[in-house]
Amino acid sequence: MAEKVVNIEMINPENLVYQKTKVLNDNVMHYCPGCGHGTAHRIIAEVIEEMDIQSEIIGIAPVGCSVLMYNYFNVDMQEAAHGRAPAVATAVKRLWPDKFVFTYQGDGDLAAIGTAETIHACNRGENITMFFINNGIYGMTGGQMAPTTLEGMRSSTSPYGRDISMMGNPLKMTELVAQLPGTCYVTRQAVHTPSNVRKTKKAVRKALEYQQKNMGTSFIEIVSNCNSGWKMAPVESNNWMVENMFPFFPLGDIKVPDEE
Amino acid sequence: MAKVKGTIVVDIEKCKGCEICISACPTSVISMSVEVNGKGYPYAYLNDPDGCTGCSNCAIVCPDGVITVYRKKIG
Numbered sequence A: 001m002a003e004k005v006v007n008i009e010m011i012n013p014e015n016l017v018y019q020k021t022k023v024l025n026d027n028v029m030h031y032c033p034g035c036g037h038g039t040a041h042r043i044i045a046e047v048i049e050e051m052d053i054q055s056e057i058i059g060i061a062p063v064g065c066s067v068l069m070y071n072y073f074n075v076d077m078q079e080a081a082h083g084r085a086p087a088v089a090t091a092v093k094r095l096w097p098d099k100f101v102f103t104y105q106g107d108g109d110l111a112a113i114g115t116a117e118t119i120h121a122c123n124r125g126e127n128i129t130m131f132f133i134n135n136g137i138y139g140m141t142g143g144q145m146a147p148t149t150l151e152g153m154r155s156s157t158s159p160y161g162r163d164i165s166m167m168g169n170p171l172k173m174t175e176l177v178a179q180l181p182g183t184c185y186v187t188r189q190a191v192h193t194p195s196n197v198r199k200t201k202k203a204v205r206k207a208l209e210y211q212q213k214n215m216g217t218s219f220i221e222i223v224s225n226c227n228s229g230w231k232m233a234p235v236e237s238n239n240w241m242v243e244n245m246f247p248f249f250p251l252g253d254i255k256v257p258d259e260e
Numbered sequence B: 001m002a003k004v005k006g007t008i009v010v011d012i013e014k015c016k017g018c019e020i021c022i023s024a025c026p027t028s029v030i031s032m033s034v035e036v037n038g039k040g041y042p043y044a045y046l047n048d049p050d051g052c053t054g055c056s057n058c059a060i061v062c063p064d065g066v067i068t069v070y071r072k073k074i075g
Helices: A036-051 A065-071 A085-095 A107-113 A115-124 A173-178 A194-212 A234-248 B020-024 B057-061
Strands: A016-018 A057-061 A076-079 A100-106 A129-134 A183-190 A217-223 A252-255 B003-010 B030-036 B042-046 B067-074
Touching: A036 A065, A036 A100, A036 A129, A036 A194, A057 A065, A057 A085, A065 A076, A065 A100, A085 A100, A085 A115, A100 A107, A100 A194, A107 A115, A107 A129, A107 A173, A115 A129, A115 A173, A115 A217, A129 A173, A129 A194, A173 A183, A173 A217, A173 A252, A183 A194, A194 A217, A194 B057, A217 A234, A234 B020, B003 B042, B020 B030, B020 B057, B057 B067
Parallel strands: A057 A076, A057 A100, A100 A129, A129 A217, A183 A217
Antiparallel strands: A016 B067, A183 A252, B003 B067, B030 B042
C-alpha cells in the first residue's frame, strides 16, 4: 500500500487543510457507495464543530437509511418512531430550550408517514432545525415509490414509471412548509458537487444560527441520490439527479427571514 | 506567483470506490486502484503527485470522509 502514498514530506500537521471532523466518530458508515447521506452527515458535523456546540446539540434520528446515524455522531441523539422525529424534537426543545435540537429525516419518513408531525411542528413554529434528505424513493426497504417519486420515475412498486392518474402527484414538502407562518428559513440544497456542498454548509450554519435567535422552524431539504434504489452507478445517479430531479425540485432559498 | 502543491491521503479501508471524488477533481489527478481493499472495493489514489493543488474539492464531496488534504506553498 505504501507506493500509493505520495509527497510524503508534505504530510505533516502544519500543511493540513482538510480532515474529517472529530464530531463524526471513526465508525464506517453503512451507506451505499456514493450516497448523499454521508456528505450530509459530515456537513452537519462540521458546522457543529465550527460553532463549538457539540455539547449543546441534540439530534433526533429517523427511521429509514439514516436510522443508525447515532452510531456516527459524537453528539447526544435520540431515536424516534417512524415519522415522529419533529414530535420528539418538540418535546426535547421544550424541555431544554437552551439546547440546539435538529431532526434528520428522509422522504419516506418526513413526507409520508410523518407528514402530519412535520406540518404541525412547522406550523407551531417550534424552534428546531429540520433536515430533509429527498431522494425520491424508499431507500432502506428496497426502492419502493415514495411521495416524492417523480412522474414517470421507476421504482420497485412502480416498475413502469409513476403514473399520475393512478398514483397521484409527487409532493413538494419544502414549498408546502414555506407557506406556514411558523417557519423562518426554508431552503433546498444538494450535495453532489463541491460548490453545492459549500452552499449547503452555509445553509446549515444559518439554520442553526436562526435557532439560536429563537426565530422559528428552519427547514433544509437536501436533494440526494439513491444509486442502489435507482439502479445506477454513483456518478451516473448524480447526473440523473441533475437532469431529472432539479427541474421539479429547483435548488435555492424559498423563504428567508425579513431581517436580512 | 507562489505555487501551491498539495497531496491527499486516502483511508484505503474506508473508501467505497464511488468515484465521486474523480468527477469533482479540477485537475483530474485522482484514479481508482486496480486492487481492492478489505471490503472488496477499489479505492481512490493520487495518480499524479505533481498535479494536485490541495483544493480539497475531493475531500468535501467524499460521502465517507476518507480523504485528508495537505497543502504547501512552494517558492
